[in-house]
Amino acid sequence: MTAEVLPVELLLRNLKFRPSMFFLDGSFAQYVAFFSGFGVSSEAAEVPFLDGFAEWIAAHARSGHNLTWPTLVLRSIWPEWNGSVSDWSKLDSISDKHAVRVLFELLAAFKGIDPGVLGLATDGTP
Numbered sequence: 480m481t482a483e484v485l486p487v488e489l490l491l492r493n494l495k496f497r498p499s500m501f502f503l504d505g506s507f508a509q510y511v512a513f514f515s516g517f518g519v520s521s522e523a524a525e526v527p528f529l530d531g532f533a534e535w536i537a538a539h540a541r542s543g544h545n546l547t548w549p550t551l552v553l554r555s556i557w558p559e560w561n562g563s564v565s566d567w568s569k570l571d572s573i574s575d576k577h578a579v580r581v582l583f584e585l586l587a588a589f590k591g592i593d594p595g596v597l598g599l600a601t602d603g604t605p
Contacts, residue, residue, distance in 0.1 A: 487528075488596050495583050495597055507578040508567040511549045535589050552582050
């Protein structure tokens with residue numbers, strides 16, 4: 480008996496539009512916790528979800544090869560970002576929503592998913 484794998488597009492879409500379905504509040508900090516745990520469990524199941532994500536962001540940013548992916552996401556928005564993990568939960572609501580949006584944009588690009596599938600505008604509008 481084999482388990483069926485949920486399509487990445489469907490998983491990301493549900494996470495973005497229905498965070499409470501996964502017991503999340505929709506904040507950047509909670510998405511970081513979820514994706515970090517999901518990444519570890521998917522590696523154990525030999526279906527790596529985030530394998531190479533930090534390296535991919537660092538390569539596109541041309542810096543930050545020694546940083547974690549959540550810090551790289553925030554640095555892609557605010558290049559001067561040098562906060563710690565505890566600072567993620569201190570983002571104001573507008574900054575937090577922006578960080579979540581960029582996280583999903585980067586995940587979509589990393590996974591080769593059309594941003595429109597995730598409800599992300601492709602014309603630069605929020």
